[in-house]
Amino acid sequence: LPINWPSPLHNKCSQGNCMYPNLPQPAPGTYVCVGCRKGTYVVTMSMAVEVEAQSRRAYEFRQQKRERYQAIQETSERRSEERDYAR
Template identity: 55%
Template sequence: MGFFSHTEKLPGNWPSRFHHKCTSKKCTYPNSPQAAEGRYVCLGKVNGSPCKGTYEVSPSDAKAAAGWISREVEREAEQSKKLMAHLQEARRRKDDEHLQLYQNELATYKRVLQADAEGDIRFIRQYIRDIDSVALFEPERWHTHLIHLREEVLRLQRLVRELQLKTMNT
């Protein structure tokens, strides 16, 4: 049967004119486009059972379907390429956001450690009030926090270097 003729009515959800309708009147399965001429068995189901219909693909139908398939493959490849570019850009933006966040945290932690080394009590008290006011009255807690900050500075420096290398390579 091949492509629908103008006298046949396509179902409303028919994918394209290149999808074949079989000889069974009850079957509404759109068989895939075929790039080779010949008679094919329908892959649809009628009332839950395999359809026994067939459909014919003429040389001209096969040639037209081959062109359509080729264009569809090119279109899908282009869409895939655009999607990959979009994903790469999103990853780059996310890396840039993380880099900025890590650099800001690193600058803050370095400033706190510098204030501690210089004995800048006013800065340290303000910092402690902002993050953990109980530590104002517990020197041991403050020293534990400084140890943690030193470890965080090393970790953040490593993360910043990794992200900078990653963003330079993209």
């Protein structure tokens, strides 16, 4: 793979001159290259499992970040209301 390849999970086309980094796929199978539409690439079961696992980790990370932000917002609003009530 070229040095500037996005990730090992991006798929290389079977056409030697095509350098399009096809997106990771969550299901095994043979896919047509999006870049040249002439070549194909194969996604194995282990590759698909890794894509699914990374997607799940990314979702969980965003969910945790969202929950932390919401908790901070709620705490800030509660403190603001308490200050207003104390006046």
